[in-house]
Amino acid sequence: MGKQLTTKEKIGRAAIALMAERGPDGVSMREIATVVGVSEAALYRHFANKNELIWEVFATHYDAFAGSLSEIERQHDSFEDKLTAMIAACCEFFDRDCDLFVFLLIAQHIQRFAPKDYTAALPALLHQTLAAAIVTGEVPECDVKVNAAMIMGCVIQTSLYCLYSKPEMKQMTPLARDISGACWRIVKGV
């Protein structure tokens, strides 16, 4: 049960799968329609145009993912626990739905389709969490944004490594402890 996808959801999934691989500009509406098995015109019954399709699909999943990470953050007390749990969640997410992970976190060009005042929720979450940890003295004073960026970099780049490792893609979950350990050392300083 629950496997019944609406046409709109199918379109979203197809867009994600295709664009994870080739980016928004590399995927045509025709291609998406073909994969879904509907006519091109049908796409326009569900999304006003290509831009809105991309953005709506992105925003929906991005918000959901950011929300779940935020939830995880709230469920842990120490910064180290928060960090470890969030990174573990990212790794599990990658292993569960690699296309979506890539689409959300790696296809940078997606930003082009964002509304003017859009601010990315994920970096923001990391900033706050890190800032709070500085206040509590768990981690020493540091440039919050730079350190948040490095943490994201550790996760994203290892994902890319897993993605492109041949002959068959590697799993991220086994690397979760290594990554969170490294990130903890990044912020913990000397």
Next chain:
Amino acid sequence: MGKQLTTKEKIGRAAIALMAERGPDGVSMREIATVVGVSEAALYRHFANKNELIWEVFATHYDAFAGSLSEIERQHDSFEDKLTAMIAACCEFFDRDCDLFVFLLIAQHIQRFAPKDYTAALPALLHQTLAAAIVTGEVPECDVKVNAAMIMGCVIQTSLYCLYSKPEMKQMTPLARDISGACWRIVKGV
């Protein structure tokens, strides 16, 4: 003096500038030609087609950059010095020629245009350097590829942060010490 660029070089620069921003698929030959100030057909006297233009421009600069990093690596003795110097070089490169840096290191989709047997020189360089440091005991045993990926992630993601920081782009060079410190802690372990 000496700044006389050939048409071919101008085409390459235009392609880099445009594609750094929007990726290969987001830039048309017409656009490149317009920026350079020549006809579209003129591009084809210098590059067989769009794919070759992309790849030749990428490979030329990528090889040069990888070569210079390799040189830097050779000029230092301890792993910590190597790492610090290489990251500093990356930061200076970003500040000096941000478009090219982005085109080379961030626009991942470029890989699509690579010949079959292509292997990226930059990760390879990091792998070797790190592996050697493990042998000498400078850094403890670890998964070389994962740690190399995290180092690259730290550099790339902070670059992205600088790139998108408004109102005006930030410089990477002031962050060089922070980044190399973090990377050193990543690999040095507990």
Next chain:
Amino acid sequence: MGKQLTTKEKIGRAAIALMAERGPDGVSMREIATVVGVSEAALYRHFANKNELIWEVFATHYDAFAGSLSEIERQHDSFEDKLTAMIAACCEFFDRDCDLFVFLLIAQHIQRFAPKDYTAALPALLHQTLAAAIVTGEVPECDVKVNAAMIMGCVIQTSLYCLYSKPEMKQMTPLARDISGACWRIVKGV
């Protein structure tokens, strides 16, 4: 009534008319679209590409024509009657739809667009008919393929003569008896 052509058929007719005159390479998709009165893009809803357009149009009509000749062949008993009737049919065809005749029989380059294993049905029909006549003793032993070629040559070249005869094109039907007489003499030998 009944003359309502679908767009696809109109495209086919336009292609035939234009290519009969100038050959496949001499006619652009734009030209065909203009003649039909649709956009260039519309052609691609009906044919995958130019090659397939050419080949599908050719094959459809060629098969139909070969089929009708084959039917005529079956309806007659003696070889002389078969030959006479088939040549008469060719002449009537030319007079009825000169463009199509030229497109099918004269524009030799069409063969370039054929699938690998394609064998022309018309020469094959002539070969069989002639071979059968040799078996029954109606015509003396001879090189079937060479004689079939000469028969086709008589029809095609007189068609060309009619086509280019000025001021106004000549009719083939009045020449039918002359041509079939000549062809009969070719094969009957001394």
Next chain:
Amino acid sequence: MGKQLTTKEKIGRAAIALMAERGPDGVSMREIATVVGVSEAALYRHFANKNELIWEVFATHYDAFAGSLSEIERQHDSFEDKLTAMIAACCEFFDRDCDLFVFLLIAQHIQRFAPKDYTAALPALLHQTLAAAIVTGEVPECDVKVNAAMIMGCVIQTSLYCLYSKPEMKQMTPLARDISGACWRIVKGV
């Protein structure tokens, strides 16, 4: 000796070879230049433009061939001898220089490049020869143009048969007697 071709001659030969296969519209100036081994611009030092190149190359060889056939015609007395010799000459020509033969006699579209008042010398020669034979009573009264067309058809279509016969092209010379015999029967009537 004598194998030293001028650049202009090389261009002509290249054009013939390429256009015999794909027709004038199927061959680009670039292709010709590449085959000859000169730049495209060099072609324009020898021919004003593509049309003139095609026409000049065609006219030169066509006139030469028509002249040689005309010579052969003059060297024989009876119509049967003339016919036999001319057809033999065609067959030898085909075997000696198939590309040129095809370029001259089969690529019909060449006519498009002819000057306004151009009249084909080869059909004219046949017409005259045949008309003269009617006057002398060697062949019975008949439509000169139609019969000339059929004779040409016999030669051209058998050439096509040889051209396309696989695996390796057939020779025309062995068929010369068959063809001239057939042509003689065409015109000799009952």
Next chain:
DNA sequence: GATGAATGAGTCTTCATTCAT
């Protein structure tokens, strides 16, 4: 909800041709 047909603008690419050197 969905589709087939259509389109104008745009894609990459090739064309014949020119011209300074």
Next chain:
DNA sequence: AATGAATGAAGACTCATTCAT
């Protein structure tokens, strides 16, 4: 004689989008 660089026009084809049904 020859060439490398250039170009405007045209080539085939794809794009996102619309609309009558």
